Amino acid sequence: MTDRLARSARQQRARLRDVAEAAGTSTKTASRVINGDDRVAAETRARVEQAVLDLGYRPDPLARSLRRGLDETIGVVVDEVGDPFFASVIGEIERMAIDRDVSVIIASTRRREERERIVLDGLYQRRVAGLIIASISDNHAYLRHSSCPLVFIDRAAEDLAADAVVVDDRGGARMAVEHLLRHGHRRIAYIGDRLSTATARHRLLGYRDALDGAGIAADDALVAEVEPADGDAGVAAEELLRLPAPPTAIFSANTRCSLGTLPTLHRLRRTDLGFVSFGDFAMADTLTPAITIVDHSPEAIGRLAAERLFSRLAGDEPPVETIFAPLRIVARGSGELAPDRPRP
Amino acid sequence: MTDRLARSARQQRARLRDVAEAAGTSTKTASRVINGDDRVAAETRARVEQAVLDLGYRPDPLARSLRRGLDETIGVVVDEVGDPFFASVIGEIERMAIDRDVSVIIASTRRREERERIVLDGLYQRRVAGLIIASISDNHAYLRHSSCPLVFIDRAAEDLAADAVVVDDRGGARMAVEHLLRHGHRRIAYIGDRLSTATARHRLLGYRDALDGAGIAADDALVAEVEPADGDAGVAAEELLRLPAPPTAIFSANTRCSLGTLPTLHRLRRTDLGFVSFGDFAMADTLTPAITIVDHSPEAIGRLAAERLFSRLAGDEPPVETIFAPLRIVARGSGELAPDRPRP
DNA sequence: GCAGACGAGGTAATCGATGTCACAGCGGTG
DNA sequence: CACCGCTGTGACATCGATTACCTCGTCTGC
Numbered sequence: 001m002t003d004r005l006a007r008s009a010r011q012q013r014a015r016l017r018d019v020a021e022a023a024g025t026s027t028k029t030a031s032r033v034i035n036g037d038d039r040v041a042a043e044t045r046a047r048v049e050q051a052v053l054d055l056g057y058r059p060d061p062l063a064r065s066l067r068r069g070l071d072e073t074i075g076v077v078v079d080e081v082g083d084p085f086f087a088s089v090i091g092e093i094e095r096m097a098i099d100r101d102v103s104v105i106i107a108s109t110r111r112r113e114e115r116e117r118i119v120l121d122g123l124y125q126r127r128v129a130g131l132i133i134a135s136i137s138d139n140h141a142y143l144r145h146s147s148c149p150l151v152f153i154d155r156a157a158e159d160l161a162a163d164a165v166v167v168d169d170r171g172g173a174r175m176a177v178e179h180l181l182r183h184g185h186r187r188i189a190y191i192g193d194r195l196s197t198a199t200a201r202h203r204l205l206g207y208r209d210a211l212d213g214a215g216i217a218a219d220d221a222l223v224a225e226v227e228p229a230d231g232d233a234g235v236a237a238e239e240l241l242r243l244p245a246p247p248t249a250i251f252s253a254n255t256r257c258s259l260g261t262l263p264t265l266h267r268l269r270r271t272d273l274g275f276v277s278f279g280d281f282a283m284a285d286t287l288t289p290a291i292t293i294v295d296h297s298p299e300a301i302g303r304l305a306a307e308r309l310f311s312r313l314a315g316d317e318p319p320v321e322t323i324f325a326p327l328r329i330v331a332r333g334s335g336e337l338a339p340d341r342p343r344p
Numbered sequence: 345m346t347d348r349l350a351r352s353a354r355q356q357r358a359r360l361r362d363v364a365e366a367a368g369t370s371t372k373t374a375s376r377v378i379n380g381d382d383r384v385a386a387e388t389r390a391r392v393e394q395a396v397l398d399l400g401y402r403p404d405p406l407a408r409s410l411r412r413g414l415d416e417t418i419g420v421v422v423d424e425v426g427d428p429f430f431a432s433v434i435g436e437i438e439r440m441a442i443d444r445d446v447s448v449i450i451a452s453t454r455r456r457e458e459r460e461r462i463v464l465d466g467l468y469q470r471r472v473a474g475l476i477i478a479s480i481s482d483n484h485a486y487l488r489h490s491s492c493p494l495v496f497i498d499r500a501a502e503d504l505a506a507d508a509v510v511v512d513d514r515g516g517a518r519m520a521v522e523h524l525l526r527h528g529h530r531r532i533a534y535i536g537d538r539l540s541t542a543t544a545r546h547r548l549l550g551y552r553d554a555l556d557g558a559g560i561a562a563d564d565a566l567v568a569e570v571e572p573a574d575g576d577a578g579v580a581a582e583e584l585l586r587l588p589a590p591p592t593a594i595f596s597a598n599t600r601c602s603l604g605t606l607p608t609l610h611r612l613r614r615t616d617l618g619f620v621s622f623g624d625f626a627m628a629d630t631l632t633p634a635i636t637i638v639d640h641s642p643e644a645i646g647r648l649a650a651e652r653l654f655s656r657l658a659g660d661e662p663p664v665e666t667i668f669a670p671l672r673i674v675a676r677g678s679g680e681l682a683p684d685r686p687r688p
Numbered sequence: 689g690c691a692g693a694c695g696a697g698g699t700a701a702t703c704g705a706t707g708t709c710a711c712a713g714c715g716g717t718g
Numbered sequence: 719c720a721c722c723g724c725t726g727t728g729a730c731a732t733c734g735a736t737t738a739c740c741t742c743g744t745c746t747g748c
Contacts, residue, residue: 013469015733016735025697025698026698027698027736028699028737032696032697035736039694039695040695040697041696041697044696059735060735061466061469062406062409062469062470063733063734064734066410066703066705066734066736067735081434082436083431084428084626087428087431090426090450091425092426094450094451098454103449105448105449105450106434106448107447122447125357126406126447259626263629263630266632281627282603282625283607283626283628286610286631287627287630287631288632359704371705371706372728372730375705375707378705383726384727385727404705406703407704407706408706410704410705410735411704411706411733
C-alpha cells in the first residue's frame with residue numbers, strides 16, 4: 001500500500017523491486033521469472049507474474065543494457081536517410097525489427113569517412129546488438145574486433161570477413177550495357193558515382209566488360225564520375241552531349257545519377273537517347289519514354305540483411321557469406337531505343 | 345600500468361574510474377571536470393583532462409542516461425520510414441541532430457494507433473530527451489504528462505497544447521483547387537488519404553472551400569478516399585474516369601496518392617487531365633506533362649521541428665505554438681491544362 | 689545413515705556514471 | 719581565539735537490473 005503510494009508519488013513506472021515486494025520474493029527471483037529461468041517454483045512464478053501484470057511492470061531497457069552489456073537495438077548506418085534507395089532499405093529493416101521488438105537507430109555518414117567512424121563509435125557505445133552498414137570506407141581495421149555482428153549492405157567490406165548483402169555490381173552493369181549494345185548502340189556513356197566507392201568501381205568494370213565483349217574500344221571521354229548528391233549528373237550529361245562524337249546512349253550507374261540526369265535530358269529534349277538506369281525509382285515507368293532499369297530491389301536487400309543479422313543475434317553461426325540480391329533487367333522503353341531514332 | 349594492462353586485457357574502453365586513477369583523484373572529481381563543474385582547482389582539472397586525453401575516455405551514454413534519467417537521444421515517430429516525404433523530413437532532422445551530438449531513434453507507426461502507443465512507450469522507456477511525432481491518433485491523453493518536450497509534425501495534436509509544425513492543409517488544398525478552377529475546370533476530383541487522419545480532413549475541407557468559392561456544388565462521387573500505401577489510388581482514378589460525368593481534373597491530396605495515380609493516368613493515356621499534387625516528388629517536373637504541385641517542403645518541416653525541439657531542450661520556453669511551414673504552388677504544366685484539351 | 693546432488697531462493701557485488709553530504713583547510717571577523 | 723563560510727575534495731549511495739555465489743532443505747544412492 002505504502003509502496004503503491006510511493007510509486008504514484010514518484011509518478012514513475014514499477015521497478016523490479018516493486019514487483020518483488022508485491023510478490024513477496026527477492027528481486028533475484030522476480031528477475032528469474034521475467035527472464036524465463038525455469039528454476040522457480042510454479043507457485044512463486046505465478047505470484048510474480050501476477051505482480052507484473054498488476055503493476056504493469058516492464059524492465060528498464062537502459063538498466064538492462066548497462067548490466068548485460070548489450071542493447072536490444074540494432075544500428076543501421078547509411079549514406080543518407082533521405083536517399084530513396086536507403087529509405088526503402090531502412091523501411092524494410094525496420095519492418096523486420098518490429099516483429100522482434102528490437103529498436104533501430106539510424107545514422108548517416110553523409111558519405112564521409114570520418115563521420116563513419118564517429119557514428120559507428122557512437123553506436124558501439126550504445127552497445128547495439130548488431131549493425132547493418134553501408135560503408136563508404138575501404139579500411140575496416142577498426143571494425144575487426146567488433147563486439148557485435150555486422151552485416152554490410154550495398155558494398156561488401158573487402159578487408160574484413162563479414163556478412164554482406166550486395167548486388168553483383170559488375171554483372172549488373174554488364175547486363176545493362178549489353179542490353180544497349182543489343183539494341184544497336186556503339187557509343188555508350190557511363191555516368192556514375194565517384195570511384196572512391198567500391199560499388200562505383202565495380203559497375204565501371206562491368207561497363208567495360210560489356211564493351212570489351214562487343215569488341216568496342218573504351219573511350220574515357222564517355223565516362224563521367226560525379227557526386228550524385230549535387231546536380232552534377234545533369235551537368236555531366238550535358239557535357240557528354242556536347243562532345244564531337246556524342247554518345248547515343250547513357251548507362252546511369254545508380255539511382256541518384258538517374259534522378260539527376262533525366263530532368264536534364266528532358267529539358268534538352270534529348271529523350272531519343274538510349275538510357276538504362278542501375279536502380280529503380282518512383283515514376284521510372286511513367287516517364288516518356290519509360291526508363292529501362294537493372295533492378296536491385298532495396299527491400300530485398302534490407303530483408304536479406306536483416307534476416308542475416310537476426311539469425312546471428314539468435315545465436316546461429318552460419319559461415320560468413322556474401323549474399324547477392326537478385327538482379328534483373330526491366331525493359332520499359334528507354335533502353336530499347338535504336339541509336340538512329342530521330343530526335344523528338 | 346597494471347591498470348592499463350587490465351584495460352587492454354578487457355579490450356574495453358576507459359571508464360571514469362580509470363581516468364580518476366590516472367589523474368590521482370576520486371571518480372567524483374573526475375566527473376566534475378567532465379561535466380564542467382567549476383569547483384575544481386585548475387591544477388586538478390588539468391590532470392584529469394590530460395588523463396581523459398591519454399586514455400581516450402568518453403563517458404558511457406547508457407550509464408549516464410540511467411543515472412541522469414535522460415538520454416542524449418531524440419525519437420522521431422512517423423508513418424513509414426520509406427515514405428519519401430518522411431524520409432526527407434527525417435534526413436533533415438538527423439542533419440540537425442548531428443551538429444548537436446544527439447542521436448536519433450526512428451520508429452514508424454505503420455499508421456496504426458496501437459503501434460503508435462507501443463513505439464512511444466518504448467521511446468519513453470529509453471528516456472529520450474525529446475520527441476518529434478507525426479501522430480495518427482486523435483487521442484493524446486496519454487501524452488499529456490509527457491516527461492519530455494514534444495513537437496508534432498504534419499498533423500497538430502488537437503487535444504494537446506504542444507508545439508507543432510504543419511502546413512496549412514486547408515489553405516493549401518484550396519490554393520491547389522483554385523488553380524485548377526482558374527484554368528477553366530469545373531468538375532474536379534479529389535483523391536486523398538483516409539479521412540481518419542486530420543490532415544486528410546483538412547485538405548478535403550480546402551477542396552470544398554474552393555468549390556464553394558466558385559459557386560460549384562460539391563459532388564461526392566468525385567471524392568475518393570483511399571489507402572495510399574496500396575495501389576488504391578490508381579484504381580480510384582480509373583473509377584473516377586468511368587463515371588457518367590467524369591472529372592476534367594484531379595486534385596491529389598498527397599504525394600503517395602500522386603505516385604499511385606499518375607502511372608495509371610499514363611497507362612490510360614489520360615494525360616490530358618488537369619492534375620495538381622499536394623506534395624512534390626522526384627521526377628514530378630520531368631513527366632510529360634510536368635506535374636504542378638503545392639509544395640510543402642519536407643526539409644523545411646524537419647528543420648523547423650528540430651529547431652523547435654532543440655530550443656526547448658536547451659531550456660528555452662517559448663509559448664506553445666503551431667508553426668506553419670511555407671507553402672507555395674509550383675506551376676509546371678499539368679495544372680494549367682484547359683479542360684477541353686484533346687486527348688493525346 | 690550419511691555424502692552429495694539438486695531444486696528453490698536469497699545476498700551482495702556489479703555495470704558506469706552522478707547526486708548527497710560530510711569534511712579538511714583557510715581567510716576573515718567580532 | 720573561537721567561529722563562520724567558502725573552496726576543493728572524496729566516501730558512499732543510487733539509477734534499475736543482472737550475475738556470482740551462497741544457503742537451506744530434501745531426495746537419492748550406496
